[in-house]
């Protein structure tokens with residue numbers, strides 16, 4: 001028989017007892033509990049979105065060609081994607097396909113454990129504050145999550161969950177090489193050579209998030225994750241073949257009309273990469289972070305594993321002087337990345353509004 005929940009024991013069951021949203025659905029729940037019902041402007045349905053009609057092909061970039069005769073075209077394609085749609089697929093990326101499969105399996109293995117095993121990593125009791133299961137109550141996402149921040153290999157071996165430590169560490173390292181390569185190209189195009197001294201600014205804080213989106217009794221009322229832009233420089237995403245991610249078009253063009261949402265179907269073996277707010281700021285608005293969100297389905301649960309490349313928390317983020325010189329003025333003021341992150345966290349899911357925190361409005 002399905003369990004009956006009121007708001008208080010719902011919180012206990014999902015968060016305190018570690019069952020997650022996955023546990024809710026497995027209890028036989030057939031109706032979305034009130035706290036998970038999204039306000040109308042956050043819902044993803046056919047009346048206020050175009051998710052069915054618009055299945056658009058994002059740029060697909062063969063990154064191995066950076067080392068081949070197509071080098072210039074690939075650089076151009078990367079720059080164009082970062083300047084326009086802000087999201088692109090890459091293939092021949094150097095991450096073994098088997099690693100991607102193992103990563104998704106590891107995510108399933110972690111979330112398939114009984115609640116008491118996952119509870120070990122709950123905020124406050126986790127053996128490391130850098131490994132946290134459960135996520136937050138912000139936005140009431142229909143999603144369970146394990147967040148893992150990289151500190152050192154030693155810490156990874158000591159504190160990360162056994163089901164995923166090896167594979168997540170390998171993923172983080174190989175995707176770091178890929179992110180560095182892409183950032184080198186993008187930053188070079190701004191007239192700046194990316195060297196080791198800038199590592200802290202571009203990827204001082206790396207974190208992997210294991211996301212599990214259970215089936216929803218009514219996907220039109222819930223969201224896997226609400227509309228937001230990522231706050232760092234780049235995000236690399238591994239996902240299974242279920243789909244559900246959509247992005248907002250920023251200007252009229254080949255991907256649709258400004259303000260339309262387009263669904264991004266997964267491409268097997270490809271990685272999905274997007275620009276975050278910090279790179280928009282550093283590039284003085286030339287590269288664009290993108291509003292995106294994830295819908296649930298009522299038939300299939302989904303896993304995704306983003307690796308976020310963020311500036312270190314004490315890094316100062318501001319438009320690169322070379323770019324400001326060329327543009328004539330800075331569009332954003334300098335801030336500590338830590339302050340930017342806190343502001344974004346407090347805002348919740350408000351699309352790209354986070355950038356207003358640093359935007360310089362002309363007099």
Ligand SMILES: O=C(O)CCC(=O)C(=O)O
Pocket residue numbers: 209211225230237239245292293294304305306
């Ligand atoms: O699951 C996805 O496809 C995207 C997740 C995401 O946008 C995020 O974790 O920031």
Ligand SMILES: [Fe+2]
Pocket residue numbers: 228229230292
């Ligand atoms: Fe995101």
